Amino acid sequence: MGLLGILLLFSFTTAHKFYLSVTNVVYSEEDASFQITTRIFIDDLEDVLEERYGIKAELATKNEANMADSYIAKYLKTKFTMELNGRVVPYNFLGKEYDNDVIICYLELENVDFDQLKTIAIQNEVLTDLFEEQQNVVHLKWKGQKKSFVLIKENNKGMLNL
Numbered sequence: 001m002g003l004l005g006i007l008l009l010f011s012f013t014t015a016h017k018f019y020l021s022v023t024n025v026v027y028s029e030e031d032a033s034f035q036i037t038t039r040i041f042i043d044d045l046e047d048v049l050e051e052r053y054g055i056k057a058e059l060a061t062k063n064e065a066n067m068a069d070s071y072i073a074k075y076l077k078t079k080f081t082m083e084l085n086g087r088v089v090p091y092n093f094l095g096k097e098y099d100n101d102v103i104i105c106y107l108e109l110e111n112v113d114f115d116q117l118k119t120i121a122i123q124n125e126v127l128t129d130l131f132e133e134q135q136n137v138v139h140l141k142w143k144g145q146k147k148s149f150v151l152i153k154e155n156n157k158g159m160l161n162l
Contacts, residue, residue, distance in 0.1 A: 019044060019134040021126050023080070027114055027142035036091065036107035038080065040126060045103055048130045049075065060098040072096065072105060076126070082109060083121040114142065120160045128153040 023038040042059050049057045049071050057068045065071075073093035081088050091109040098104070124136040136151040138158055149158030 019127060019131040021124070021134070021136045023122075023124060023126075023136065023138045025082070025122065025138065025140045027112070029114070029143070032110070032112055032114070034082065034091070034109040034112060036109065038076070038105045038107070038126070039099075039102050040105070042098065042101055042103050044127055044131065045072070045075075048127055051130055059103060069093070069096065072103075076105060076107070079125040079127075079129075080107075081123045083119070083123075084112065085116070085118050086121075117162050119162065121157055122149065122151075123157040124151045125153070125156045128156065 019041075021038060021040045023036065025034055025036050027033075028035050046057050046059055049055055049068075052075065053071050055065055055067065055071055057065045057071065059068060076093065077090075082091065083089070089109055091107045094106040094108055096103055096105045120140065122138050122140065124138055126136055127134040128136070132153065134153065136156075138149045138151060140147045140149075140158075140160060147158075147160055151158060
């Protein structure tokens with residue numbers, strides 16, 4: 001096998017890193033709230049926490065930083081927002097858990113009278129400040145309906161008219 005053949009072989013065996021988060025936003029009629037789960041690769045979130053806040057979070061290890069949850073919540077509040085009828089509304093960071101190489105963050109936006117909603121807008125800039133190729137998939141579910149958005153740095157907001 002010549003040099004060109006070896007180079008071609010190695011070019012196809014190199015792992016390609018992709019940058020993706022998946023967020024599910026589900027309206028619960030029973031609780032009158034939006035229940036939100038966002039799945040982010042642990043190593044990417046650690047990188048952005050170190051870059052932005054200077055902390056070594058060491059997520060999902062026995063050495064996890066005591067302040068990890070507060071920094072994760074702080075970061076998400078600056079990078080993930082929801083607007084109801086044109087107004088940004090606050091949500092609560094409920095906690096997190098780990099699933100292999102992914103962190104799942106749980107958020108909730110309470111006291112939502114869905115029948116009064118005319119528009120819902122979701123802006124998701126998670127990790128776009130660190131990774132140009134970052135894609136944030138958002139699935140919005142309400143009353144048996146579903147809408148999905150793929151948000152990127154240049155197009156980071158999805159809008160739904162009800």
